[in-house]
Amino acid sequence: MTTSENVEDPRRAEARRLRIDPGLSRSQLMQRFGVGNGTLSEWLSGINPPEWTRRPNAKDDLKERAIELRLEGATVPAIALEVGVSKSTAYQWTKHLPLDQTPEQAAERERRRVARMDEVRWEPHRKERDAARAATGERLEAWVGDLTDRELILTGAVAYWCEGAKEKPWGKTSKGLQYINSDPGLILLFLRYVELLGVERGKLTYRLSIHETADIPAATRWWADVVGVPVEDFRRATLKKHNPSTVRLNVGDSYRGCLMVYVPKSSRLYWEVEAVMGGIVAGASRRRLG
Known part of the structure; x- marks a missing residue:
C-alpha cells in the first residue's frame, strides 16, 4: 500500500483520533483496523504516544551513565564493563557520540590509552623498585651515621671543589669562597663546612640566581627559611634571561633557582x-697503589 493510499484511507484519520483520545495503544489500533x-x-x-504507554525503563540510569562515560x-x-551491559547495548546507547572529532583528538586518546x-x-x-630503593636508603644512611669534624671538612672540600668558584689557570687571583647550588642539602653542608673553618654564619652573604620568569619573592623566602636568615639579608637576585626557543623543565612552584653563598675575606x-x-x-692514589 503506497503513502498516497494511506493518506486517502479514511481509517487513517480515525486511527489518529483514537490514538489521541481515548489514547489507544499501537497494538489495539493494529488489531482494530487490521493493519x-x-x-x-x-x-x-x-503524534506522541499516550502518557500511559510510557513505562519506566529500568536501564534509563545505566544509559545516562553510559553517555556520561562516552562524553x-x-x-x-570500557562503558560496557563499567555499567554492566553488553558491548552491543553500550554501542547502541552511545553510537551517536563519536569519540574523536579530529585526528588530533584520536591521537591524544590513543596516547592516553597507551599511558594507562x-x-x-x-x-x-x-x-618493587621503590621498596628496594627505600630499603637501600635506610641501610646506607644508618651505615654513614654521625660524621666527625674531620669527615665533614673532607666532604665539604669535595662539595666545594665540584660546585664552588675556583681559580683559573690564566688568573691566579683568588676571590675567596663562592658556592652555588640548587640542592638545599648541599647548601647546608657547605654552611656547616665553613663554620668548621672558623667562619660565623652571620658574616656570609647570599644571592639568588634564578630565571626571570620565576616567582622571585617566593623563591627568596624559601631559601631564606632554608639557611635561617631574614629575606633582607639577600642581595639583589641575578636573573637569567628568558629564551622562548628553549624548552625548560625546571618550571612551576618547585623551581627556586640556585643559591649563591659568599664568604667574605x-x-x-x-x-x-x-x-x-x-x-x-693524593690519599686516594696511595690507597689504589697500595
Whole structure:
C-alpha cells in the first residue's frame, strides 16, 4: 500500500483520533483496523504516544551513565564493563557520540590509552623498585651515621671543589669562597663546612640566581627559611634571561633557582680547600697503589 493510499484511507484519520483520545495503544489500533506496524507508523506520524504507554525503563540510569562515560572519552568496551551491559547495548546507547572529532583528538586518546596500559603493566615493578630503593636508603644512611669534624671538612672540600668558584689557570687571583647550588642539602653542608673553618654564619652573604620568569619573592623566602636568615639579608637576585626557543623543565612552584653563598675575606680559606682536595686526591692514589 503506497503513502498516497494511506493518506486517502479514511481509517487513517480515525486511527489518529483514537490514538489521541481515548489514547489507544499501537497494538489495539493494529488489531482494530487490521493493519501492520509499518502502515500504522505512517498513519500516526507526528503524534506522541499516550502518557500511559510510557513505562519506566529500568536501564534509563545505566544509559545516562553510559553517555556520561562516552562524553568523558570512554570506549564502548570500557562503558560496557563499567555499567554492566553488553558491548552491543553500550554501542547502541552511545553510537551517536563519536569519540574523536579530529585526528588530533584520536591521537591524544590513543596516547592516553597507551599511558594507562603502561601504568597497569609497570605499577608492580615500580612498587618493587621503590621498596628496594627505600630499603637501600635506610641501610646506607644508618651505615654513614654521625660524621666527625674531620669527615665533614673532607666532604665539604669535595662539595666545594665540584660546585664552588675556583681559580683559573690564566688568573691566579683568588676571590675567596663562592658556592652555588640548587640542592638545599648541599647548601647546608657547605654552611656547616665553613663554620668548621672558623667562619660565623652571620658574616656570609647570599644571592639568588634564578630565571626571570620565576616567582622571585617566593623563591627568596624559601631559601631564606632554608639557611635561617631574614629575606633582607639577600642581595639583589641575578636573573637569567628568558629564551622562548628553549624548552625548560625546571618550571612551576618547585623551581627556586640556585643559591649563591659568599664568604667574605676568604682567600686564605680557599688555599685550605685547595690543599685539602690535593690531600684527598693524593690519599686516594696511595690507597689504589697500595
